[in-house]
Every structure is written in structure tokens, then in C-alpha cells.
């Protein structure tokens with residue numbers, strides 16, 4: 001459950017949906033929506049909207065997790081004290097056209113209860129007979145651990161680490177945060193190259209020595225020159241996409 005929910009946030013919510021940086025193999029898009037909901041956090045459309053704002057307005061008052069307000073605000077304070085009533089979700093119109101995203105948004109709580117808690121308890125009962133042990137470890141403790149390891153990306157990954165790619169904002173690269181978060185800890189790299197997926201560990205293997213960074217910088221400039229949902233124009237629509245198939249019928253926002 002820890003791996004499935006963490007992967008759903010990194011590969012699904014973040015790279016596929018919020019950044020539209022790749023097209024997943026069916027039915028992995030649906031998997032990401034189901035297990036992303038099992039993480040029991042902010043509704044997905046709110047998450048994607050906040051993340052696009054974070055990239056567009058990093059370290060400013062328009063950045064929901066503005067690291068300039070300190071560790072506790074960027075770690076968890078913004079979730080507890082930020083007004084949800086002000087959220088207009090105007091920058092996720094492209095995601096709202098996806099019927100599976102709308103389905104997940106409507107049923108997020110039910111999915112979280114069934115997949116995030118009932119499923120581990122059932123599997124625990126069937127395999128070991130320890131229903132409450134699995135509910136505790138694969139349900140409750142897993143939620144706390146996944147939450148805080150990913151919250152660290154908004155807090156510590158903007159405070160501690162190195163900035164090998166850019167100093168234009170406070171994002172940092174941290175190998176130990178990357179180990180906790182499927183590579184997300186290479187956050188300076190991500191802010192510099194938000195459309196490149198799966199290359200976060202490039203910093204770890206020393207890409208600067210073999211000339212790869214030069215080509216990545218070229219790619220970033222190409223990306224900035226064209227409309228991009230997360231790095232340049234977060235509110236731009238990108239047409240209908242199914243979470244797994246790459247196509248989905250268009251429809252109204254939820």
C-alpha cells in the first residue's frame with residue numbers, strides 16, 4: 001500500500017495529471033486515481049490546482065505552500081489553515097474534462113475508505129488472520145508515513161539540500177528525500193525541468209559529467225517556448241484525456 005499510494009502520487013497525480021508530462025500505459029491512469037484517493041488527502045483536483053500554482057508562483061504569496069512562510073506552513077499549516085472557499089480550480093479545466101477524474105473527485109472519500117482501509121484489513125484477514133494489525137499498519141500508519149514523507153517535498157525540499165540546476169527559487173535537491181519519495185527529492189531538478197519525467201535520479205548518477213545536462217537545458221527552453229500546463233501556462237486546456245487510454249469523452253466539469 002505504501003508503494004502503490006506513493007507511486008500514484010508521483011507518477012499519477014504529479015507527472016501524468018498535473019504536469020501532463022507523459023501518457024501512461026492503460027489502465028495505469030485508473031490505478032493512479034484509485035490508489036491516489038487511498039492516500040486520503042486533499043481532493044485530487046485541489047491537489048493539481050495547488051501544485052500548478054506552486055510551480056507558477058513559487059515562493060510568493062500566490063504559492064499555496066510558500067516556503068518563505070516557514071517550515072510548518074509549507075509542511076502542513078497550509079492544509080490546516082488555508083481557506084478552501086477561495087479555491088476556484090480555474091487552472092485545472094483540462095483535468096475536469098476527464099470523466100474518470102470527475103468520477104474520482106465525486107467518490108474520493110468512498111474510495112479512500114474501501115481501498116485505503118477495508119482492502120488492507122480484508123487482505124490481512126485472509127492471509128494472516130490479523131485484520132486489525134493490517135488495518136493499523138497498512139491503513140493508518142501507512143497514511144501518516146506517506147503524508148509526511150511527501151509533505152517534506154513542500155517543506156524540507158525548499159529548505160535543505162543543494163541547488164545544482166537553478167537558484168531562481170528555493171527548491172533543493174536531496175538524495176535522502178528522493179529515497180523516501182520515489183525520486184521527488186530531486187526538487188531543484190524538477191523545478192528546472194518540470195516536464196521531464198523519470199530523470200530525477202539523473203542528479204544522483206552525476207549527469208553533469210557526461211553532457212546530459214546541456215541537452216536537458218535545451219529541452220527546458222523548448223518546453224518554456226511552448227504552452228505547458230504546469231511550467232508556463234497552468235490554466236491552459238489540453239483536451240480530453242482518459243486516465244488510462246489517452247482518450248476520454250468530453251463532458252462538463254463536476
Ligand SMILES: [Zn+2]
Nearest residue numbers: 054171187191
Ligand atoms: Zn517545489
Ligand SMILES: [Zn+2]
Nearest residue numbers: 051055190194
Ligand atoms: Zn511538479
